[in-house]
Amino acid sequence: MKAAVYYENGGPDVFKYQEVPDPECHRKGIVIRVEAVSIEGGDTLNRYRGALATRPHIVGYQAAGEVVAVGEEVETIKLGDKVVTTGACGSHAALRAVAARSAWVIPAGLDVMRAAAVPISFGTAHDCLFEFGRLRKGEIVLIQAGASGVGVAAIQLAARAGASMILATASSEERLEKLKALGLTHGINYHRDDVVKAVARLTDNHMADVVVDPVGGPTLQTSILSLANRGRVTMVGQAGREATKVDVSSMMGGNRTLSGVFLGAEMGTDRVHDGIQRLIDDVAKGELKVVIDRTYALSDAAEAHHYIESRMAVGRVLLIP
Ligand SMILES: NC(=O)c1ccc[n+]([C@@H]2O[C@H](COP(=O)([O-])OP(=O)(O)OC[C@H]3O[C@@H](n4cnc5c(N)ncnc54)[C@H](OP(=O)(O)O)[C@@H]3O)[C@@H](O)[C@H]2O)c1
Structure with missing residues (x-):
């Protein structure tokens, strides 16, 4: 072949x-x-x-x-x-x-x-938001690398679950603009804006209840600093290809959580296998794009x-x- x-x-x-x-x-x-x-x-x-x-x-x-x-x-x-x-x-x-x-x-x-x-991007985004991020209706979500495969899935799943505000980062306005049709509330161009300050401004200082981070490296630090009290970061990738060394000292005071997520570790379970089947069916029905x-x-x-x-x-x- x-x-x-x-x-x-x-x-x-x-x-x-x-x-x-x-x-x-x-x-x-x-x-x-x-x-x-x-x-x-x-x-x-x-x-x-x-x-x-x-x-x-x-x-x-x-x-x-x-x-x-x-x-x-x-x-x-x-x-x-x-x-x-x-x-x-x-x-x-x-x-x-x-x-x-x-x-x-x-x-x-x-x-x-x-x-x-469908399977990896939607399955991963679902685990980040719900299994490990414990997203609830009405919460605020920040998706790092919103234009990525995982990001595009996460924006739609968060919107469907009733997140009150969906923020996403990307490297250009053009990329962010394309995410609005999927449910994005506000885009943050990280080349132009300080992400943590932008999250504070856009959420009236509440910050994000759930952050999905497929980039890692220095980006993970901005994810941690963007958390609300009781906020959860799911660290799911290293798209940035830089070493991930972060200061976690802000986690304890606000009862915050940092979880690693690796879909592959549970790919063989009924939970993940059946969950991916449901996501495929939802795409077939036109509920997810x-x-x-x-x-x-x-x-x-x-x-x-x-x-x-x-x-x-x-x-x-x-x-x-
Ligand atoms: N743990 C798991 O189970 C799991 C599952 C799926 C994916 N992942 C990981 O999650 C990450 C994203 O996967 P994906 O499939 O969504 O990726 P993708 O569609 O290829 O998108 C990656 C995005 O990362 C951003 N980025 C930031 N720094 C970058 C750099 N130095 N080089 C290239 N892109 C960079 C880019 O957006 P901007 O230009 O807008 O910043 C890019 O669109 C990957 O690291 C992947 O390995 C992990």
């Missing part, structure tokens, strides 16, 4: 589009013919500095397509089903093998391209990763084999 592979970590230009052996189907697994790859934030990070499980390595967490092989112990998925899959690697390819447990059948009304972008910025051919994976790293994309960029 054809795949976008690399032999060493680095910038987007490490990708080579080449022939590699087809993946094998495990007895508890499936193989799909990939129709759409959702480039996750973790894919660009892994390409840059993640471990190479094989050499050449095929990066990528999430892809959707048609089932072309089914392991003998699999009962929930059949040949020809359209599914969206997640896994530690292997999405940037024409064929992909995963455990059947890491696949969700795409319901009627949802196309493969949008389905490809998948934002696809643009698509590239799989052979142009380097260009697609370059585009994402240019910080122009809002929501997801897809690869089509």
Whole structure:
């Protein structure tokens, strides 16, 4: 099969589009013919500095397509089903093998391209806001990197849950403007405004009850300092690629909480698996929106990763084999 592979970590230009052996189907697994790859934030990070499980390595967490092989112990998925899959690697390819447990059948009304972008971003945003952020109706939410895949999902989920104010940060006005249709109340351009002061001004000094932080590094400090009393920060990523060293001395006085969130740690549980199915169904019903910025051919994976790293994309960029 054809795949976008690399032999060493680095910038987007490490990708080579080449022939590699087809993946094998495990007895508890499936193989799909990939129709759409959702480039996750973790894919660009892994390409840059993640471990190479094989050499050449095929990066990528999430892809959707048609089932072309089914392991003998699999009962929930059949040949020809359209599914969206997640896994530690292997999405940037024409064929992909995963455990059947890491696949969700795409319901009627949802196309493969949008389905490809749902499980990780929406599942992660949901865990950040509700499982670990304990968001309640009427609370104020701050989403760091609001234009990211996780951010776009978090804004919509917070709006649906009745947050009284949804604030988000991004690196430009243009990016923030596109988030208004999803439920954003006020955008904060962190190149122009001091985030903590902006949160204070916009909330009349209440600050944020829940902060979702997929950026880390120095941004996590602004998340902590943006918390209301009893506020909760969910630290969920390192998109900023900088070391995360923060001063937590403000946490105790205000009964504040800092939680780490890693969806992968609980991906195999019924809680997460069934929760992702509900989110996929909600997208199919039109209750939640998948934002696809643009698509590239799989052979142009380097260009697609370059585009994402240019910080122009809002929501997801897809690869089509
Ligand atoms: N723990 C988990 O379970 C989990 C699950 C999913 C994702 N994640 C992590 O969450 C983070 C976001 O994922 P995602 O899929 O939402 O990412 P994404 O769609 O690629 O967006 C990342 C965003 O981060 C912002 N950013 C800030 N500093 C950046 C930098 N130095 N380089 C590139 N982008 C930077 C950019 O927005 P601005 O330009 O507007 O700042 C960008 O849009 C990633 O670190 C990912 O690994 C973790």
